[in-house]
Amino acid sequence: MIKSSPKSHTSTFEELAVIFDSWLNDWRPIDNSLKIEEYFGKGYGVKRSLQKLHKFEKVKLKNDFKGIYLFLKNGKPFYTGISKHVIERINQHVKGTNHFSSSLSYRIGADEYLNRNGESHTGGREGLDFEKYAEPAKSELIKCEVSLFRVEKDLDLYLFEVYIAMKLKTLYYNEFRTH
Numbered sequence: 001m002i003k004s005s006p007k008s009h010t011s012t013f014e015e016l017a018v019i020f021d022s023w024l025n026d027w028r029p030i031d032n033s034l035k036i037e038e039y040f041g042k043g044y045g046v047k048r049s050l051q052k053l054h055k056f057e058k059v060k061l062k063n064d065f066k067g068i069y070l071f072l073k074n075g076k077p078f079y080t081g082i083s084k085h086v087i088e089r090i091n092q093h094v095k096g097t098n099h100f101s102s103s104l105s106y107r108i109g110a111d112e113y114l115n116r117n118g119e120s121h122t123g124g125r126e127g128l129d130f131e132k133y134a135e136p137a138k139s140e141l142i143k144c145e146v147s148l149f150r151v152e153k154d155l156d157l158y159l160f161e162v163y164i165a166m167k168l169k170t171l172y173y174n175e176f177r178t179h
Contacts, residue, residue, distance in 0.1 A: 029147035109133030
């Protein structure tokens with residue numbers, strides 16, 4: 001189910017914390033998640049994903065939207081992201097062909113490289129053999145669940161992502177580093 005945030009119209013962190021708590025309680029992302037493979041599976045582009053989501057009785061989605069998404073594995077949150085085009089971004093995560101379009105699979109692949117080799121890969125993002133290390137991660141991501149939340153105001157979106165990452169403890173992959 002896709003929930004939408006009301007306008008926050010606030011200027012203090014204390015007020016935002018109260019608002020974000022209410023958004024999270026309304027969203028209930030663990031209870032309102034979708035199986036990624038069912039809505040973003042192989043052969044599905046953005047248009048097909050939107051068609052599938054529109055038919056889902058709780059979503060009724062006709063167009064892509066700006067908001068936040070939360071990846072879950074076995075009901076446990078492990079990554080949150082934001083996008084101006086959430087449906088397109090989820091498709092990129094599970095089907096992207098490089099470290100920019102599929103950044104989560106890149107991060108998971110970098111961990112796999114470290115586990116196999118006992119050291120981090122070198123050469124920046126381009127230094128990781130994407131096919132060898134990140135492609136298998138995409139196969140795992142497609143088996144996960146995702147929860148979606150529409151947020152219209154940019155400042156709310158950026159701050160809510162950090163709030164969700166901290167509140168739901170997804171900080172391992174949510175590093176908030178620039179690249």
